[in-house]
Amino acid sequence: MLTIHGVTRSRASRIIWLCHEIGLAFRQIPVIQAYRLADPDAPDAPPNTHSPAFLSLSPAGAIPVIEDDGLILSESLAATLYLARKHGGAVGPADLAEDALMMQWSFYAATSVEPDALTILFLHARTRLQSGEDQALVANAAERLIRPLTVIEEHLATHEHLVGTRFTVADLNMAEVLRYAQGYGELMGQFPATMAWLERCQTRPAFRRMWEARLAEPE
Known part of the structure; x- marks a missing residue:
């Protein structure tokens, strides 16, 4: 197992x-x-x-x-x-071309999105007063994310999923990375197709099952 x-x-x-x-x-x-x-x-x-x-x-x-x-x-x-x-x-690749595209989107998430999305996750706190330094770091991270999020938005504006015509591991990997920046409305509100896609991903029963287990763990 x-x-x-x-x-x-x-x-x-x-x-x-x-x-x-x-x-x-x-x-x-x-x-x-x-x-x-x-x-x-x-x-x-x-x-x-x-x-x-x-x-x-x-x-x-x-x-x-x-x-x-x-x-x-x-x-x-x-x-x-x-x-x-x-x-x-x-959820997996049907052929080598799909496998390559799933790797492409996953690596794009890891290299072009995740570092700055994590900055937003850790420093953007709506429930407490942020320092001026934290606000500046979040603003800079959000500015850097405009370019990769525009790439994702343009794809999702004409495609329901990242690869092929179904939910795949590429969607899962990207959704889990974008979740880090999801709470920063000033940024994510600029990308409606991406937000709609992310909502679809997060309403899947498998995501909800994982999320409930996550919330049950101590913070």
Whole structure:
């Protein structure tokens, strides 16, 4: 059985969502980020990214990690693309061309969107007063995202999905990255087709199942 190391409040959410989409059973070991613990090296600390057992799987000390039939993968997008190819059916590629396009969109999400989207996620807090420095960093990140989001918007304005005519792992990977910036209306409101597509992705039963598990975990 597939084993996923990582709490759902991490990039493990991508893998868990995919497993629910394709009906793939898995065992989850809730390894938590070390920075969320007062003393991750304490004898009674829960499994975390500083734990020696976990570091033996991921020397970089980053979650998630999957184990599947002896294969260990420590990058979430590599894991979703791998599992989609192996088990995905309609969610995975039908041929080499689709496989290449799914990689293209996934890598575009990781390289052109995710860094600045994460800045917005961590620094854009609607429930507390932001420092001037945080506001400037968020504004700069949003400005840099205009170009990649325009590319995505132009595609989704004429296509229901990123690849082919169905929901695939490419949509899942991109949706999970764009979720980081989703709460910043000043940016995302400029891209109505992208927001409509993101809503469709997030109303899928498999996403809702993952999200409910994520919310059930402590913050």
